[in-house]
Amino acid sequence: MTTALDAARPVRLAVLDVLGLGLLGIRTRKTRAALSALGIAIGIATMIVVTGIPASSQAQLMRELSALGTNTLQVTAAPDESRPVLLPVESVGMVARIGPVLRVSAVANTHTRVRRSDRTDPEDGSGLTVLASRADLLPVIGAHLQQGSWLTAATARFPAVVLGSVAASRLGVAGVRAGDGPGQQVMIGDRWFTVVGILAAVPLLPELDRSVLVGWPAAQAELGFDGHPTVLYLQSREPAVEEVRAVLPETVNPEQPADVLVSRPSDALTAKRATENTFSSLFLALAGVALLVGGIGVANTMVISVLERRTEIGLRRALGANRGQIRGQFLTESVVLAALGGLAGTLLGLSATVGYAAYQHWPLVVPLSSTLAGLGGAVVVGVLAGVYPSMRAAALPPTAALAGI
Numbered sequence: 001m002t003t004a005l006d007a008a009r010p011v012r013l014a015v016l017d018v019l020g021l022g023l024l025g026i027r028t029r030k031t032r033a034a035l036s037a038l039g040i041a042i043g044i045a046t047m048i049v050v051t052g053i054p055a056s057s058q059a060q061l062m063r064e065l066s067a068l069g070t071n072t073l074q075v076t077a078a079p080d081e082s083r084p085v086l087l088p089v090e091s092v093g094m095v096a097r098i099g100p101v102l103r104v105s106a107v108a109n110t111h112t113r114v115r116r117s118d119r120t121d122p123e124d125g126s127g128l129t130v131l132a133s134r135a136d137l138l139p140v141i142g143a144h145l146q147q148g149s150w151l152t153a154a155t156a157r158f159p160a161v162v163l164g165s166v167a168a169s170r171l172g173v174a175g176v177r178a179g180d181g182p183g184q185q186v187m188i189g190d191r192w193f194t195v196v197g198i199l200a201a202v203p204l205l206p207e208l209d210r211s212v213l214v215g216w217p218a219a220q221a222e223l224g225f226d227g228h229p230t231v232l233y234l235q236s237r238e239p240a241v242e243e244v245r246a247v248l249p250e251t252v253n254p255e256q257p258a259d260v261l262v263s264r265p266s267d268a269l270t271a272k273r274a275t276e277n278t279f280s281s282l283f284l285a286l287a288g289v290a291l292l293v294g295g296i297g298v299a300n301t302m303v304i305s306v307l308e309r310r311t312e313i314g315l316r317r318a319l320g321a322n323r324g325q326i327r328g329q330f331l332t333e334s335v336v337l338a339a340l341g342g343l344a345g346t347l348l349g350l351s352a353t354v355g356y357a358a359y360q361h362w363p364l365v366v367p368l369s370s371t372l373a374g375l376g377g378a379v380v381v382g383v384l385a386g387v388y389p390s391m392r393a394a395a396l397p398p399t400a401a402l403a404g405i
Contacts, residue, residue, distance in 0.1 A: 156215025334386025342378025
């Protein structure tokens with residue numbers, strides 16, 4: 001039996017009923033709802049793009065570092081304007097005796113110029129460096145040949161050269177002749193050298209791209225090279241990299257360890273990554289601003305919706321709807337509007353990230369945290385944007401809301 005008290009008690013709306021009421025304003029004002037959700041979508045899409053693309057780039061960078069060797073160290077002589085500083089001739093063998101060192105090689109600047117032919121200016125070296133190279137250099141630095149062959153124990157004794165990728169372009173060497181015919185030649189000093197190979201680009205060591213590599217014995221015999229290496233490259237066991245780095249100066253030059261500099265080629269990439277992270281933070285801040293603007297747009301839409309639907313609010317209040325139900329209706333509409341914008345922004349951001357990663361041939365990496373944060377942020381924005389309009393709608397007295405009928 002229903003009593004008067006039960007009849008007066010407000011009916012609790014089911015979740016589907018609240019959702020249906022919340023969607024009412026969106027269904028009847030589709031264009032306005034789409035434009036309001038667009039601001040949220042742009043903010044979420046920006047947030048996903050500026051986290052997904054750098055993450056994919058970092059994954060590609062880590063892949064390249066793994067291929068090139070993150071355990072590579074580089075040893076050079078410390079610059080000193082007061083006196084010439086040279087690495088000892090026997091430094092390669094001394095470094096090779098360090099326990100964790102897996103392999104070591106070296107190059108040396110011969111201080112000679114390379115030209116396309118004997119008809120070009122002898123003082124024009126095209127900005128290239130002629131290096132004496134040990135035959136075991138390639139596996140140590142993780143470099144690969146683009147064409148031709150590397151210097152062997154036999155060819156390293158003869159006037160043969162391998163060009164870096166930039167050096168080949170500047171010297172006009174498009175390729176290496178296959179077979180037994182004579183290959184293209186370049187002039188180093190006053191001697192002709194035959195090009196036997198061209199290196200692919202070496203990302204961690206761009207100075208080698210601008211180099212002309214001559215065999216160690218040939219440089220001593222043909223170019224007056226004194227045998228002192230300019231740069232040592234070595235690989236050690238990964239866990240012992242820092243320990244090896246610490247003992248290298250005393251090992252290379254026990255008498256003057258201060259004359260030895262040790263660096264990691266990947267240190268420059270660490271600085272690059274820090275710069276990229278700075279720009280990522282800037283773009284995330286811009287995404288936050290876009291999200292804020294989108295939230296203000298949703299709040300503005302909801303306030304206008306309350307003003308336009310005063311009659312509806314008054315009628316529902318007159319038929320028994322309480323303030324909580326009115327509040328829930330407009331708050332649900334705000335949250336659904338922001339959630340739809342967040343979902344659209346997530347799909348847009350994922351599509352842009354997938355497309356850019358595929359274009360750059362990067363592995364696709366989309367941080368789950370940024371996706372969830374984007375969707376969660378959209379819901380939070382919807383709640384915050386709907387609080388004031390929903391409270392304003394609930395505060396309207398039925399008589400005032402129906403006064404305009």
